[in-house]
Amino acid sequence: MSKLIKSGEEARKALEVGVNTLADTVKVTLGPKGRNVVLDKKFGAPLITNDGVTIAKEIELPDPFENMGAQLVREVSTKTNDVAGDGTTTATLLAQAMIREGLKNLAAGANPIVMKKGMAKAVETAVEAIKANSQKVNGTDDIARVGTVSSGDEFIGKLIAEAMEKVSADGVITIEESKTAETYSEVVEGMMFDRGYITPYMVTDTEKMEAVVDDAYILITDKKISVISDILPILEQLVQSGKKLVIIAEDVEGEALSTLIVNRLRGTLNVVCVKAPGFGDRRKEMLQDIAILTGGQVISEELGYELKSATVDMLGRARQVKVTKENTTIVDGSGDKQAIKDRVSQIRAQIAVTTSDYDKEKLQERLAKLAGGVAVIKVGAATETEMKEKKLRIEDALNATRAAVEEGIVAGGGTAYVNAVPAVEKLIGKVEGDEKTGVKIIVNALQEPVRQIAKNAGVDGSVVLEKIKSSRKVGYGFDAYKEVYCDMIGAGIVDPAKVTRSALENAASVSSMVLTTEALVADKPEPPAPAAPAGMGGMDGMY
Structure with missing residues (x-):
């Protein structure tokens, strides 16, 4: 099959169009005042959602080169979803910002390989700063806060916190569709x-x-x-x-x-x-x-x-x-309690070495039945469309709370990224040439989530950003829902450190690949088959 090839500036421009098309569709969902996106389905009612990865998976562009750009950014959200289970919209937004700034510098003559090196150093420094600013999850209240911020619903946050408290760390929480309009949780006692x-x-x-x-x-x-x-x-x-x-x-x-x-x-x-x-x-x-x-x-x-x-x-x-x-x-x-403990340790060891997701899930279920118990969250709503949307939000919130238990929490609303900026800025004086350019790209990208959250709330992002930076307080940010400045952790606006870290790492990984791309190769679209003639002479009216 013959191929189409684009190279140099033309190739990167096509990639950028694809990246922007997908990212612009996804980023409107960010923050407490983010909007929904409606996805058309071949069968049944359209799906209404604000889940970044679900939207990204649906987007295919007609131009093969632009589609490559869109699929690369889709990879960012998919990978973040696999690792942390949430933060997919943030990851997409960060990737867009890095690619946009990077392409500007490439057009001005920067070396992409050296620039990539600077980006990698900056991301490493930012991740260390995020980890340093993180706090351990203390009790049910913190878990409820993470769930509330992720789902945008206090009731869902409390429901997940209750379920996690009942089944302990080894327990399994599953999400099912309720037969009623109510959303509730039930715990299965015993095996x-x-x-x-x-x-x-x-x-x-x-x-x-x-x-x-x-x-x-x-x-x-x-x-x-x-x-x-x-x-x-x-x-x-x-x-x-x-x-x-x-x-x-x-x-x-x-x-x-x-x-x-x-x-x-x-x-x-x-x-x-x-x-x-x-x-x-x-x-x-x-x-x-x-x-x-x-x-x-x-x-x-x-x-x-x-x-x-x-x-x-x-x-x-x-x-x-x-x-x-x-x-x-x-x-x-x-x-015997000791025999049960030994069996639990044995299953844990199997979970650690298995490579199959299915086997891991089944082992996790067995572990829960022996050690923690199983909680089921039944999702109910007035219509099926609303129930599907709610189920996606609960899945994200559940993943976010699990991530928070693993690596702790940081200030939400994009504040954790802004708090990492001073540490990354210190690098600028330690590197030279295009490495410095790479560091600056990350500094700019780290400020993008706060800008977008403010923009989605109808507020000027640059003004909000300056106010947060000038305070020089760790954790001081903008509550976009109430439109006030406050201590984010104190106000209960928190994100899991794992989600924040994964979004940044995955965005930088894909962005540096895009920036070091020099040529694109795609299949040449096949010409449409000729249409059959409208009618055959002398055979009118025959079938």
């Missing part, structure tokens, strides 16, 4: 997995259609139970002492199931059968997790155990097991 009872004949509450077994003994096996004689010895021991049993097996069927149902209905034996969770190797690991949590033993031929020779000592114990049609929850297992 829950997505398998319900094998037969409804085993329910204890016919109104709720659930089986609740208090002070339960739990038989855990990876075998299929189809003959009652396999489990008869253990059943006899339990019947004599009046104990209640939950069987977690690959399946219970045939004669074994019908015998258990008959005895259950007669009241001879209180038993509930549940299919084992997961598949393959993951199932074996999850059964082992359940065994450790309940202080039992997985009865498996691989481990040298047979069902016929199982004893009561090999069964797990729990204060309560609740089984519905879809889920099973084990509350307050009687497992």
Whole structure:
């Protein structure tokens, strides 16, 4: 296929047009008074959002060279989203500012390679300054503040803080669509997995259609139970002492199931059968997790155990097991605390070495079930369009709070970048030539977020910037929502240090690539196929 090639100034101009087209669309969403962008969808209602990465992913430009510029900046927001989960609009804005200033200097004859070196030094200094100005997250209030600033909604901030407090550091928080218009969170106590009872004949509450077994003994096996004689010895021991049993097996069927149902209905034996969770190797690991949590033993031929020779000592114990049609929850297992701790450490080690995102997610879920618990935030709204928009905001806010717990918080509203400017300006005297130009590019870019937030609030960005810089106070900034100057951290306007850092690093990385570009190569668009003739002579009216 033949190619189109552009080089030099012409190539960089095309890239800049693409960069600006995407960045100008995204940056209107920045800050508490940022606007929304409506994205057309081929199917269903349009999506209304102020999430930078979601908007960037939708933009494709018709000109192949301009599209390259847009896709490069899209990479900035995607990478920032992957690393920190938020700050995508800020990253896009920073990249645009760096590219704009850099291209001006290239046109004036600066050397891009030397300039790139200066930019790298300046970013390193700025990141160190951001880290130095960061504070550790102290308690639920700080988490709520981060969530509030990220989502622009105090209720969402508090909801996330509550959920994080309930499930601890190892817990998992998932976001689901609510069946009502309400947005709320619920916490699953104990270990829950997505398998319900094998037969409804085993329910204890016919109104709720659930089986609740208090002070339960739990038989855990990876075998299929189809003959009652396999489990008869253990059943006899339990019947004599009046104990209640939950069987977690690959399946219970045939004669074994019908015998258990008959005895259950007669009241001879209180038993509930549940299919084992997961598949393959993951199932074996999850059964082992359940065994450790309940202080039992997985009865498996691989481990040298047979069902016929199982004893009561090999069964797990729990204060309560609740089984519905879809889920099973084990509350307050009687497992050894040290054994659970060791298992948690083992799963953590697996998370550290795994490269698959899917495996990491599943391991994280297992860790949460053993150590922290699972909280579910149910997102509700009056319309589906509003619910999708709200769900995106909650996802961003949740990622922001996780990032804040990891690396602490800094002053929000772009103030953290302005606070890093003096440290970067000191570099100007230490470097020479085009390296100095590179440092100045970063100094200018660091001031761009404050300008844009002020502009989106209808205020002159340059005036706001001068006021903040002249105060010379760390953390002093502009509250664009109330349109007042204040101590940002004191006012609860905070950003996660990780988000602030990642946005800057990723913006600088892509910008320096754009500035060192000398030629662009793109596929030549294929000419449109000739249109079919309108009609065929002599065949009027025939189909």
